[in-house]
Amino acid sequence: xxxxxxxxxxxNQSFTTSLKNLADEVLNKKGYSVEISDLYEMNFxxxxxxxxxxxxxxxxxxxxxxxxxNAVKKDSLSPDIKIEIDKVQRxxxxxxxxxxxxxxxxxxLKGWIDRVFVSGIFYGGxxxxxxxxxxxxxxxxxxTLGGREHMFGDQSVHGSIEQYISxxxxxxxxxxxxxVLPPFIxxxxxxxxxxxxxxxxTNFESYLExxxxxxxxxxxxxxxxxxxMNPLN
Amino acid sequence: xxxxxxxxxxxNQSFTTSLKNLADEVLNKKGYSVEISDLYEMNFxxxxxxxxxxxxxxxxxxxxxxxxxNAVKKDSLSPDIKIEIDKVQRxxxxxxxxxxxxxxxxxxLKGWIDRVFVSGIFYGGxxxxxxxxxxxxxxxxxxTLGGREHMFGDQSVHGSIEQYISxxxxxxxxxxxxxVLPPFIxxxxxxxxxxxxxxxxTNFESYLExxxxxxxxxxxxxxxxxxxMNPLN
Numbered sequence: 174x175x176x177x178x179x180x181x182x183x184x185n186q187s188f189t190t191s192l193k194n195l196a197d198e199v200l201n202k203k204g205y206s207v208e209i210s211d212l213y214e215m216n217f218x219x220x221x222x223x224x225x226x227x228x229x230x231x232x233x234x235x236x237x238x239x240x241x242x243n244a245v246k247k248d249s250l251s252p253d254i255k256i257e258i259d260k261v262q263r264x265x266x267x268x269x270x271x272x273x274x275x276x277x278x279x280x281x282l283k284g285w286i287d288r289v290f291v292s293g294i295f296y297g298g299x300x301x302x303x304x305x306x307x308x309x310x311x312x313x314x315x316x317t318l319g320g321r322e323h324m325f326g327d328q329s330v331h332g333s334i335e336q337y338i339s340x341x342x343x344x345x346x347x348x349x350x351x352x353v354l355p356p357f358i359x360x361x362x363x364x365x366x367x368x369x370x371x372x373x374x375t376n377f378e379s380y381l382e383x384x385x386x387x388x389x390x391x392x393x394x395x396x397x398x399x400x401x402m403n404p405l406n
Numbered sequence: 407x408x409x410x411x412x413x414x415x416x417x418n419q420s421f422t423t424s425l426k427n428l429a430d431e432v433l434n435k436k437g438y439s440v441e442i443s444d445l446y447e448m449n450f451x452x453x454x455x456x457x458x459x460x461x462x463x464x465x466x467x468x469x470x471x472x473x474x475x476n477a478v479k480k481d482s483l484s485p486d487i488k489i490e491i492d493k494v495q496r497x498x499x500x501x502x503x504x505x506x507x508x509x510x511x512x513x514x515l516k517g518w519i520d521r522v523f524v525s526g527i528f529y530g531g532x533x534x535x536x537x538x539x540x541x542x543x544x545x546x547x548x549x550t551l552g553g554r555e556h557m558f559g560d561q562s563v564h565g566s567i568e569q570y571i572s573x574x575x576x577x578x579x580x581x582x583x584x585x586v587l588p589p590f591i592x593x594x595x596x597x598x599x600x601x602x603x604x605x606x607x608t609n610f611e612s613y614l615e616x617x618x619x620x621x622x623x624x625x626x627x628x629x630x631x632x633x634x635m636n637p638l639n
Contacts, residue, residue: 183455184468219452219513222416235417236596238552274520276577277510280452284513302563319471323636330535330626330635337577339569344509363469393563402563403556 174205174385177264181212181271181282188362188370189317193270195374196315199381208260212281218253219284225251238292245293257289266311266384267351269341272362273318276337286345295349303394305350311389312346313354314338315377317362334358343392352389407438407618410497414445414504414515421595421603422550425610426503429548432614441493445514451486452517458484471525478526490522499544499617500584502574505595506551509570519578528582536627538583544622545579546587547571548610550595567591576625585622 178196182189193209200207210217223229226240227249244250250258261267271282278286290296295306325334335342338356346353357380359373380387397405411429415422426442433440443450456462459473460482477483483491494500504515511519523529528539558567568575571589579586590613592606613620631637 183470186467213453213455219517220446221507221512221514222446234419237416238596274454275516275523275573276581277516277573279454280513280517280520281454283508283510283516284452287507287513290508321635323634328637330628330631330637332572332576336569336572338573339565340508340510340571340573343565344570348509363471395563398563401556402554404561404563 174265175263176200176205176207177260177267178207178209179212179267179269179282179285180209181269181279181285183213185214187272188359188373189270189272191370191374192315192317192357192359192377195377196268196270196381199378200384203382208263210257210260210285212285217281217285219281219287221284221287225254225288227251241291242293242297245291250291254288254291257285258291258294261289261307261310264310266313266354268313268315270315271317273316273337276331278341286341290345290349299395301348301350301395302392303350303396305348307346308350310351311354312351313387314341314356315359316356317359319363320360322358322360342390347390347392353392354384354387354389407498408496409433409438409440410493410500411440411442412445412500412502412515412518413442414502414512414518416446418447420505421592421606422503422505424603424607425548425550425590425592428607428610429501429503429614432611433617436615441496443490443493443518445518450514450518452514452520454517454520458487458521460484474524475526475530478524483524487521487524490518491524491527494522494540494543497543499546499587501546501548503548504550506549506570509564511574519574523578523582532628534581534583534628535625536583536629538581540579541583543584544587545584546620547574547589548592549589550592552596553593555591555593575623580623580625586625587617587620587622 178193180193197207197209221237223235226244228247230240230243271278300306323329324331327333342353357377399405411426413426430440430442454470456468459477461480463473463476504511533539557563560566575586590610
């Protein structure tokens with residue numbers, strides 16, 4: 174199994190970075206091949222723009238998705254995007270490790286999705302959800318946050334954690350065809366003891382050891398919708 | 407009333423940019439004062455990093471929120487962040503205009519939130535939701551997307567649009583104390599006729615004319631939770 178870890182944290186001694194390092198170590202030990210995109214270390218540019226295309230087909234009116242489709246056909250995506258797409262195409266599983274910023278991914282990681290998930294490869298026309306370009310691959314989120322676990326849930330002060338990460342898990346990963354594994358969430362990280370952090374690392378190690386047995390989350394199947402995406406009964 | 411429009415689109419002839427321009431025009435005509443942060447035009451840097459602080463208090467272990475709190479106290483935030491905070495502080499209402507990228511904001515706008523919503527001004531300790539730093543101010547989203555309206559909703563193929571924007575509306579805006587007005591959403595934009603686009607512009611003009619009568623969305627009030635954020639009955 175080939176694994177890509179996409180990591181986004183500005184401090185390489187952070188606990189989030191320890192989780193990334195642990196995944197690298199455990200998965201290598203299991204005999205998997207692991208690649209890492211450390212976005213801060215790479216100084217990854219997260220801003221979708223005309224510079225993403227070596228040839229801009231319509232410089233008079235810039236449409237990002239149309240330019241992506243054209244650049245895929247003509248192999249004219251900018252090299253930094255091509256490198257990331259190649260990593261995704263080699264991978265059987267992508268693990269995203271990041272601190273939750275404003276109940277979502279840090280901008281540098283959002284921009285990795287904006288720029289790398291190109292139209293024509295990841296999706297296009299009726300190719301989405303279980304017909305998306307990434308079917309057969311798995312993805313999962315591993316993230317840290319300051320809030321406590323009891324603050325999230327339908328009756329809790331912040332509501333469910335799932336709503337906040339739905340634009341990543343459902344709108345980006347499931348939409349493009351990935352099987353999305355249950356997320357690994359480390360709560361209250363800035364405030365907990367060294368011992369509690371060790372427990373989280375132990376739990377993450379068990380999670381990783383059990384990776385191949387994890388059941389993906391449920392998302393829509395296009396067979397349950399008609400041509401106009403109205404639900405069939 | 408002072409209004410700040412935060413705009414994020416790479417093409418200044420786009421329909422999203424027309425919505426921004428219309429808001430600017432209509433609100434100026436109503437006698438409001440309008441400021442605009444056009445993030446692409448400003449070449450805004452969306453990546454949270456050490457460079458956000460003129461003095462890094464702990465260069466050995468970089469903690470973004472702690473550095474924010476320190477920099478607020480010592481007035482040592484980087485100038486590009488200070489300028490944006492000043493605009494927010496002058497504003498009674500912030501309008502965000504953007505195309506939905508991967509069911510959320512483009513990375514350049516996510517990074518505006520990551521870097522500008524600093525700990526110590528926007529929130530801190532028990533200052534969040536209706537006690538957040540931005541209470542008394544309003545905010546609203548105005549965005550365009552490719553999907554059709556019937557594709558969103560609890561029984562629909564993509565589920566509710568609210569889940570996808572909850573990390574902005576609830577996790578970022580309501581959390582810091584803004585009253586969040588109902589979003590203005592323009593569906594199916596790349597595929598519709600010139601006439602249908604004109605109708606959307608007319609609807610947005612009515613929406614803007616009626617701004618002061620719009621009822622904010624409902625979010626939690628801290629008075630309904632105990633000290634540990636468990637719900638009181």
